[in-house]
Amino acid sequence: MRILPGLTLRNAGRETLAGVTLLAIAVPLNIGYAQIAGLPPTAGLYALVVPAIAYALIVSSRQLVASPDAAAAALVASSLGGLAVAGSADYLTLAFAQAIICGVIFVLCAVFRLGFLASFLSKPILVGFVGGLALDILVSQTAKMLGVTIDSGGEFVEKVVDLVTGLPTLNIWAVLISFASIAVLVVGRRLARAVPWALIVLVLSTVLVVTTGLEAAGVAVLGPVDAGPPTLTWPVLEWSTWLQLVPSAIALAMVTMAEGLLVARSYGEKRGYRTSPDRDLLAFGAANVAAGATGGFTVGSSTSRTAAMDQAGSRTQLPSIVTAVGTLALVIFGTALLEHIPSPAIGAIVAVAIVPLLGIRDFVSLWRLQRVEFAVGAVCFLGALLLGPIAGIVLAFVLALINLAGRAATPAVDILGADDAPGSSLLPETAPGAVTAPGVVVLRFAAPLFFANASVFEDAVRKAVTSAPPGQVRHLVIDLEAVTDVDVTGSEGLESARRWLGDHDVALHYSRLRPDLRRQLAHYGLLDGVEVFGTNRAAIDALSAPGRAQDAAAAD
Incomplete structure (x- = not known):
């Protein structure tokens, strides 16, 4: 050298x-x-x-x-x-x-x-x-x-x-x-x-x-x-x-x-x-x-x-x-x-x-x-x-x-629309109360989930369900690809959102979950009873299939 x-x-x-x-x-x-x-x-x-x-x-x-x-x-x-x-x-x-x-x-x-x-x-x-x-x-x-x-x-x-x-x-x-x-x-x-x-x-x-x-x-x-x-x-x-x-x-x-x-x-x-x-x-x-x-x-x-x-x-x-x-x-x-x-x-x-x-x-x-x-x-x-x-x-x-703090507290939150192309590529949907597929909403949260934006996340989840016609949303899929970290306050916000969804007969699912984030969610107990999909396309195909809602209700 x-x-x-x-x-x-x-x-x-x-x-x-x-x-x-x-x-x-x-x-x-x-x-x-x-x-x-x-x-x-x-x-x-x-x-x-x-x-x-x-x-x-x-x-x-x-x-x-x-x-x-x-x-x-x-x-x-x-x-x-x-x-x-x-x-x-x-x-x-x-x-x-x-x-x-x-x-x-x-x-x-x-x-x-x-x-x-x-x-x-x-x-x-x-x-x-x-x-x-x-x-x-x-x-x-x-x-x-x-x-x-x-x-x-x-x-x-x-x-x-x-x-x-x-x-x-x-x-x-x-x-x-x-x-x-x-x-x-x-x-x-x-x-x-x-x-x-x-x-x-x-x-x-x-x-x-x-x-x-x-x-x-x-x-x-x-x-x-x-x-x-x-x-x-x-x-x-x-x-x-x-x-x-x-x-x-x-x-x-x-x-x-x-x-x-x-x-x-x-x-x-x-x-x-x-x-x-x-x-x-x-x-x-x-x-x-x-x-x-x-x-x-x-x-x-x-x-x-x-x-x-x-x-x-x-x-x-x-x-x-x-x-x-x-x-x-x-x-x-x-x-x-x-x-x-x-x-x-x-x-x-x-x-x-x-x-x-x-x-x-x-x-x-x-x-x-x-x-x-x-x-x-x-x-x-x-x-x-x-x-x-x-x-x-x-x-x-x-x-x-x-x-x-201002940028982190107001991340991009999108309701995604299904893309006709194969794979997990999705298109942003701007119409109020839109759903990704019959009975399914895919929500993308584009930031780490922590104390500064936990309430923003909860509000986004509730709005995604309540803005749709009553009974139209049976499954909410959270696209976690852009979520690189979850702190204690963020985990509490996610748990609160899950409870709220349960009270409104909406099942929570995750997609595109990073390995390190999976370990964090498991540590917080946030994977229990939640179905995880590798891609958004897989989640849409599975959750919008005929009879899926009835099968899920019977399992409950």
């Missing part, structure tokens, strides 16, 4: 070149994301070293790039802002601890095989939540591009007010650098996507600031960056403080899980290799523990960088390791090169990167396809924007539960 699946001597050169490209993309973005999170640039750079290597060696996905991203940075800033002053030593310690807790959550999810939770947050919920975070970040980066000072740790409304009231103080040189940077990034991407335009923007803007003295004209720069390799450390905090970080760590883990596993699976299907969600969760766990223990901050998944590597022809995790090595050399020998990078250029790079996260196209598509889903996404968008990320993720889960 190879250490890096998919890596061969034939593609090693291409993968290494892709790693250089990833390095050029990741360094400026991670510096910007660290600033969003209220952390020093080294926190973003250190997250590219040991965490990236740990992730690359464990993950099943050959292409997903793990790194701090815009959503994670915003969550870190909003969740830690009330506990310590951004940029302080205490704030940095809290960020390390948060990453470690997040890593432990990922490991626990992997051990207990909870990768299925990635599917719990629907697309509208994820689009709305991430879009709200992206807009909040965009306001901060706009202020940076204009040279306006705002409280980056404040609420969204406060940031907007600070930005608007600070417009008279904007720096024209910062504005020109920002606009030029955006133009290079946007136009350059259209001309040649493989070129590291973000790195070119940083180099050119830095040269401009240094050679023209624009720093003295009020253009903000990155400033001194601590040199040296990442070192092992452990955040020392009170237990109560650790506990305060758990909710935000859960939110970070869930957002990363929902997006990361989905992207990993999609690229695996696209490129023809298998992925393991639980192994990927373990990789995220190792990466985040490594980040907290080596001076980085929470590591998520980068959809944009993964797409860039896919376009560059990369099919292995070697680019992440090349990036780790290159970043390590940078923090040891080249931090002086970062000191004069203009903040407006960093803001432009981050802004261009996060604009797709606003989800404008997704919202337009949701509006066109399903207005209810659009409303769910809009509520999550406003929740993340106005209530904050933690409250936003809670709101997202509540909406997911409501949506799930």
Whole structure:
């Protein structure tokens, strides 16, 4: 088994070149994301070293790039802002601890095989939540591009007010650098996507600031960056403080899980290799523990960088390791090169990167396809924007539960009509009071039978009998092919329906019963005295045969 699946001597050169490209993309973005999170640039750079290597060696996905991203940075800033002053030593310690807790959550999810939770947050919920975070970040980066000072740790409304009231103080040189940077990034991407335009923007803007003295004209720069390799450390905090970080760590883990596993699976299907969600969760766990223990901050998944590597022809995790090595050399020998990078250029790079996260196209598509889903996404968008990320993720889960319960509580219930073709194929019957065959009604319940829809099932059974002319229904067949599970409340509903049918001289039968469901029904005692048919056609032929009703009555 190879250490890096998919890596061969034939593609090693291409993968290494892709790693250089990833390095050029990741360094400026991670510096910007660290600033969003209220952390020093080294926190973003250190997250590219040991965490990236740990992730690359464990993950099943050959292409997903793990790194701090815009959503994670915003969550870190909003969740830690009330506990310590951004940029302080205490704030940095809290960020390390948060990453470690997040890593432990990922490991626990992997051990207990909870990768299925990635599917719990629907697309509208994820689009709305991430879009709200992206807009909040965009306001901060706009202020940076204009040279306006705002409280980056404040609420969204406060940031907007600070930005608007600070417009008279904007720096024209910062504005020109920002606009030029955006133009290079946007136009350059259209001309040649493989070129590291973000790195070119940083180099050119830095040269401009240094050679023209624009720093003295009020253009903000990155400033001194601590040199040296990442070192092992452990955040020392009170237990109560650790506990305060758990909710935000859960939110970070869930957002990363929902997006990361989905992207990993999609690229695996696209490129023809298998992925393991639980192994990927373990990789995220190792990466985040490594980040907290080596001076980085929470590591998520980068959809944009993964797409860039896919376009560059990369099919292995070697680019992440090349990036780790290159970043390590940078923090040891080249931090002086970062000191004069203009903040407006960093803001432009981050802004261009996060604009797709606003989800404008997704919202337009949701509006066109399903207005209810659009409303769910809009509520999550406003929740993340106005209530904050933690409250936003809670709101997202509540909406997911409501949506799930609503769909499960109102399953499709059909009275089926007999098909002339042989077999068990049946046609939906819409006429009120219709019967499937003389004396027989076949009812299909298209959902697991559990507490949320047990009463719906009972009502459907009664309506199927009472809506028909009196005495026309002697047998009710329940098609159980779509019923995959029955809980205690569902079993009580089925037993209640059976008693009601008995009181009305209607015999209950089952058809197309799954083996696992048969065991459940037997356990609940719901097979006693009930005839089971393999197909609906067999049930119709047997129960509608002449004399069957009289024979059944005589047997009673």
